[in-house]
Amino acid sequence: MSENLLEVTGLQKHFPITKGLFKRQVGAVRAVDGIDLNVVAGETLGVVGESGCGKSTAGRLFTRILEPTGGKIVFEGEDITHKSVTQMRPLRRDVQMIFQDPYSSLNPRHTIGTIISAPLQIQKIPTPQGLKKAVQELLELVGLNPEHYNRYPHEFSGGQRQRIGIARALALRPKLIIADEPVSALDVSIQAQVVNLLEDLQSEFDLTYVFIAHDLSVVRHISDRVAVMYLGKVMEIAHRDDLYKNPRHPYTVALMSAVPVPDPVRRDSAQRGRVLLTGDVPSPINPPSGCRFRTRCWKAQDICATEEPPLVQRLDDPDSHLTACHFPVVDDEAVAGRAPAATPA
Amino acid sequence: MLAYLIRRLINAVLTLLVVSLVTFGIFFMVPKITGSDPALLYIGKTSDAASIEGIRVKMGLNDPVLVQYGKFLKGLVAGRDYVSGPEVTHCDAPCLGYSFKTEQEVTPLLMSVLPVTLSLALGAAILWLIIGVSTGVISALRRGSLLDRTVMSAALFGVSMPIYFTGLIASAIFVYQLGWLPQGQYVPFLESPSEWFTQLLLPWITLAFLFAATYARLTRANMLETLGEDYIRTARAKGLPERVVIGKHALRSGLTAIVTVFGLDLGALLGGAVLTEKVFNLRGLGYQALQAIQGNDLPVILGVTMIAAGFIVIANLVVDLVYGLIDPRVRLA
Amino acid sequence: MSSVTPRPFLEVKDLTVRFETDDGIVQAVTESNFSLEAGKTLGIVGESGSGKSVTSLALLGLHRTRSNAKVSGQIWLDDQELVTASDQDVRALRGGKMSMIFQDPLSAMHPYYTVGAQIVEAYRVHNPKVSKKAARERAIDMLARVGIPQPSRRFNDYAHQFSGGMRQRAMIAMALVNDPKLLIADEPTTALDVTVQAQILDLIRDLQQEFHSAVIMITHDLGVVAELADDVLVMYGGKIIERGAAVDLFQRPQHPYTWGLLGSMPRLDREVRDRLTPVKGSPPSLINLPSGCAFHPRCPYAGRNGDRSFTDTPVLTGGAHAVACHLPAEERAKIFKEEVAPNL
Numbered sequence A: 001m002s003e004n005l006l007e008v009t010g011l012q013k014h015f016p017i018t019k020g021l022f023k024r025q026v027g028a029v030r031a032v033d034g035i036d037l038n039v040v041a042g043e044t045l046g047v048v049g050e051s052g053c054g055k056s057t058a059g060r061l062f063t064r065i066l067e068p069t070g071g072k073i074v075f076e077g078e079d080i081t082h083k084s085v086t087q088m089r090p091l092r093r094d095v096q097m098i099f100q101d102p103y104s105s106l107n108p109r110h111t112i113g114t115i116i117s118a119p120l121q122i123q124k125i126p127t128p129q130g131l132k133k134a135v136q137e138l139l140e141l142v143g144l145n146p147e148h149y150n151r152y153p154h155e156f157s158g159g160q161r162q163r164i165g166i167a168r169a170l171a172l173r174p175k176l177i178i179a180d181e182p183v184s185a186l187d188v189s190i191q192a193q194v195v196n197l198l199e200d201l202q203s204e205f206d207l208t209y210v211f212i213a214h215d216l217s218v219v220r221h222i223s224d225r226v227a228v229m230y231l232g233k234v235m236e237i238a239h240r241d242d243l244y245k246n247p248r249h250p251y252t253v254a255l256m257s258a259v260p261v262p263d264p265v266r267r268d269s270a271q272r273g274r275v276l277l278t279g280d281v282p283s284p285i286n287p288p289s290g291c292r293f294r295t296r297c298w299k300a301q302d303i304c305a306t307e308e309p310p311l312v313q314r315l316d317d318p319d320s321h322l323t324a325c326h327f328p329v330v331d332d333e334a335v336a337g338r339a340p341a342a343t344p345a
Numbered sequence B: 001m002l003a004y005l006i007r008r009l010i011n012a013v014l015t016l017l018v019v020s021l022v023t024f025g026i027f028f029m030v031p032k033i034t035g036s037d038p039a040l041l042y043i044g045k046t047s048d049a050a051s052i053e054g055i056r057v058k059m060g061l062n063d064p065v066l067v068q069y070g071k072f073l074k075g076l077v078a079g080r081d082y083v084s085g086p087e088v089t090h091c092d093a094p095c096l097g098y099s100f101k102t103e104q105e106v107t108p109l110l111m112s113v114l115p116v117t118l119s120l121a122l123g124a125a126i127l128w129l130i131i132g133v134s135t136g137v138i139s140a141l142r143r144g145s146l147l148d149r150t151v152m153s154a155a156l157f158g159v160s161m162p163i164y165f166t167g168l169i170a171s172a173i174f175v176y177q178l179g180w181l182p183q184g185q186y187v188p189f190l191e192s193p194s195e196w197f198t199q200l201l202l203p204w205i206t207l208a209f210l211f212a213a214t215y216a217r218l219t220r221a222n223m224l225e226t227l228g229e230d231y232i233r234t235a236r237a238k239g240l241p242e243r244v245v246i247g248k249h250a251l252r253s254g255l256t257a258i259v260t261v262f263g264l265d266l267g268a269l270l271g272g273a274v275l276t277e278k279v280f281n282l283r284g285l286g287y288q289a290l291q292a293i294q295g296n297d298l299p300v301i302l303g304v305t306m307i308a309a310g311f312i313v314i315a316n317l318v319v320d321l322v323y324g325l326i327d328p329r330v331r332l333a
Numbered sequence C: 001m002s003s004v005t006p007r008p009f010l011e012v013k014d015l016t017v018r019f020e021t022d023d024g025i026v027q028a029v030t031e032s033n034f035s036l037e038a039g040k041t042l043g044i045v046g047e048s049g050s051g052k053s054v055t056s057l058a059l060l061g062l063h064r065t066r067s068n069a070k071v072s073g074q075i076w077l078d079d080q081e082l083v084t085a086s087d088q089d090v091r092a093l094r095g096g097k098m099s100m101i102f103q104d105p106l107s108a109m110h111p112y113y114t115v116g117a118q119i120v121e122a123y124r125v126h127n128p129k130v131s132k133k134a135a136r137e138r139a140i141d142m143l144a145r146v147g148i149p150q151p152s153r154r155f156n157d158y159a160h161q162f163s164g165g166m167r168q169r170a171m172i173a174m175a176l177v178n179d180p181k182l183l184i185a186d187e188p189t190t191a192l193d194v195t196v197q198a199q200i201l202d203l204i205r206d207l208q209q210e211f212h213s214a215v216i217m218i219t220h221d222l223g224v225v226a227e228l229a230d231d232v233l234v235m236y237g238g239k240i241i242e243r244g245a246a247v248d249l250f251q252r253p254q255h256p257y258t259w260g261l262l263g264s265m266p267r268l269d270r271e272v273r274d275r276l277t278p279v280k281g282s283p284p285s286l287i288n289l290p291s292g293c294a295f296h297p298r299c300p301y302a303g304r305n306g307d308r309s310f311t312d313t314p315v316l317t318g319g320a321h322a323v324a325c326h327l328p329a330e331e332r333a334k335i336f337k338e339e340v341a342p343n344l
């Protein structure tokens, strides 16, 4: 079964840049600049990429917190691209967001009970067992003590606050949860606890996740499919194992090879095999012509500057594995930096 | 930087325009609400209808509001003529009209008292800046010490004391009891610098006491915040002597917030330190404003308001520019 | 130990740091013992609040300006004791013989001074006789060495005009301008993207070889430690709970907390695990540390060896690969082999 919960085509978000006395628009930050992807019901789609590549903006577009500049968003067969706030309200039940910063995303003046029950009250969801009981059940679900109902956010640690954020997102029993770097601010042991919790909740409630992160290892662990973004575009998207075992896009290869290997014995081979990208990510205001990665790509040729490579199936990949590159990395290519992924230890 | 500057300038002019509009609106509305006739205020109740009408025409009080405002603006920028029959009275730019009470031109009247306010405000400002900032810095550096706690208690006391109280107490002690300072009048600087100084000393100290207290607290808070910044730790990690860490790295950023507040405070004071002028019987802008309010002398009130607004706008402008100079993030944004 | 053995380049003995706060005494670092030879890299790992930064700031004597901090123990750097040394002496070492790179290079650089001016300043405090012009040349040279393009132009830029990676490079240039013998890097790549992190780690490695300095690399990322460190300290609740050569520590980790850290971490170099095996619970309060072994509320093996874990504080013992745990070494080895390793 591969029913698409969310379908996105040519999605764009350009933030205008104004200048001068009269705030004339002189350009735009092309934060998201034409992405196509779909999210299948029940799966976890991981979205990775470096800072500023447009991951958060994309997440905010999916939930329609932001209004797209172009393209189309279809949720459960319904076009929601330009729905107004009121038109979106019934849909808010189905799509929820979890944020990175467990400190600023909870109102410090409200008790946990108030925070978690707010979406229930706004949406006027009946709670036969009573509002307080409903919230306490949610608290228990995310591994918090139900007696902490009347406490304030500052009384909780980072990991606990993230659990509160998850409980709030779960309150409406959504179908889709967009998690924007939900574990990035947490310590590794707490991060693992939250990852496990998200996985448990997913199987219990048939949730679908879009999991945004910059940590490739965490994304690999939790995702079924993974999309790699660079400068507002999807460079490569594939099933997890296809992507991590056969990365096709030079950027994906570089990204993976940069991840430090927690094994001192392998350190030398890892370092030898590393692709060190040079230079900085270009500005999303003036992205390079043709392929956006060409300014840092070691495989770039003339055509890369003139023709933008479409995101399509390449080589002998399965048709779920799409790559936007004219010269995808071949399996046995002696690329420095092939991630040492496949081999079990 | 140039675009930044121009934008600020245009902003300033616009603000002044709005202020003039609002004050003029009040000027125009107040007689309507109180039911008093400006012409009557001007000439006195005993006059006959014909001369009142004469005044009306001369002052342009019969014109529509916008025309009146236009004339007022023109007067400000280019001067204006008051015509009554064959008689033409010219009022030089910047023309703020004529006082209802004394029939003097408002502009020269205010200009004559401006030095008093300027002397008072500038002198006090220098004093409170030196005292407030230095005690604030020392308190921050000796945080929690006896010195810090003493200074901060004194500052709290200073902030909560109204100026007429401290002012009167100070005069009572230094002028009447001890006789260390003369009692009396403002003496222009050019007439006798030393008398100018001794006459103003007490008002300066009183006014500065109030502000120094605020500034000490503000400086202390800012310095403490800056001292906790990562770049201060970096400065120490480089092996810089503590005097450089504080004097160069911390002070420069710790004091930027002070610049803003100082600009605004000074701007506001230059428009008239009403209470201080009243307490020490200094006839400056504040004193004039008080007189004008008591006497319903609308043109003078309007004039003082415009001058005060002008000072605040200019102060704001200067603050913005100084900020741009201090903080490259503002300049290069 | 006989007095004949020369002292290691850096030797820390019983280093203890306490902060007095309104809520009580923070036991930030407790009886830390470690050493480091020139040219080697020591990794310090541990979760947030475990005392990593406090340790590094203590080495530089940066707690001296805090009136609520109390530092005791000994720090020997090149045969000079630093805890009892005068402020003057410690200051002469800071930025000279030992220097530091901080986590967030944007906030660690002064926003009002150009990057170049800050490097020049760092150089001239320790070389007061050098002319401004020579110092400027030195700074530009350093910027070039750390890979900043057009260094003489970028010299005049402010930190906010640099990208994150460039800023960290500039910070490194500043830290290395006086050829330090000890370089402390406190989470130098935590704020950076992985591709930039790889560049910076590469740079630190190259420069270390060039300058033959000792490096302390503080991080919470076990991957970064594995990439760089010769020896590793694992900290928990202000104490070192495991210390050893990087290879030993990663291949035969001995402390239950270290197992938890490894189990929490998804790894790209292994097959995907069904489930992560994290440490349960959350880190301890350093004001009210748990009795006995501070890790006992979170340790799955706390009751295995009587109730010593709840009453006695285990001491770091065991020579080259030292562990602070009451469980006998053989039992730990067995648990690791049978219960832990299969899940990693």
Ligand SMILES: Nc1ncnc2c1ncn2[C@@H]1O[C@H](COP(=O)(O)OP(=O)(O)OP(=O)(O)O)[C@@H](O)[C@H]1O
Binding pocket: A015, A029, A030, A031, A032, A049, A050, A051, A052, A053, A054, A055, A056, A057, A058, A214, A284
């Ligand atoms: N409201 C906004 N106005 C203008 N530009 C914006 C706005 N929000 C984001 N941007 C810009 O859009 C680009 C993408 O930002 P976004 O936050 O989506 O990146 P990200 O991939 O989530 O990065 P990070 O990993 O740092 O969170 C960036 O260049 C950012 O500066």
Ligand SMILES: Nc1ncnc2c1ncn2[C@@H]1O[C@H](COP(=O)(O)OP(=O)(O)OP(=O)(O)O)[C@@H](O)[C@H]1O
Binding pocket: C019, C020, C021, C026, C028, C046, C047, C048, C049, C050, C051, C052, C053, C054, C055, C066, C068, C220, C286
């Ligand atoms: N000046 C201080 N006053 C009081 N407590 C302090 C002070 N500095 C640090 N601490 C406390 O000491 C403990 C150890 O802090 P430290 O900064 O060393 O942690 P860390 O291991 O570096 O963590 P992170 O990974 O978050 O940087 C923390 O609980 C911290 O709150």
Ligand code: SF4
Binding pocket: A249, A250, A251, A291, A292, A293, A294, A295, A297, A298, A299, A300, A301, A304, A309, A324, A325, A326, A327, A328
């Ligand atoms: S299209 Fe060209 S520049 Fe872009 S990634 Fe492929 S090879 Fe590199």
Ligand code: SF4
Binding pocket: C255, C256, C257, C293, C294, C295, C296, C299, C300, C301, C302, C303, C309, C314, C324, C325, C326, C327
């Ligand atoms: S001493 Fe006891 S509680 Fe502490 S780590 Fe060892 S087994 Fe666990």
Ligand SMILES: [Mg+2]
Binding pocket: A055, A056, A057, A180, A181
């Ligand atoms: Mg983001």
Ligand SMILES: [Mg+2]
Binding pocket: C052, C053, C054, C186
């Ligand atoms: Mg730290």
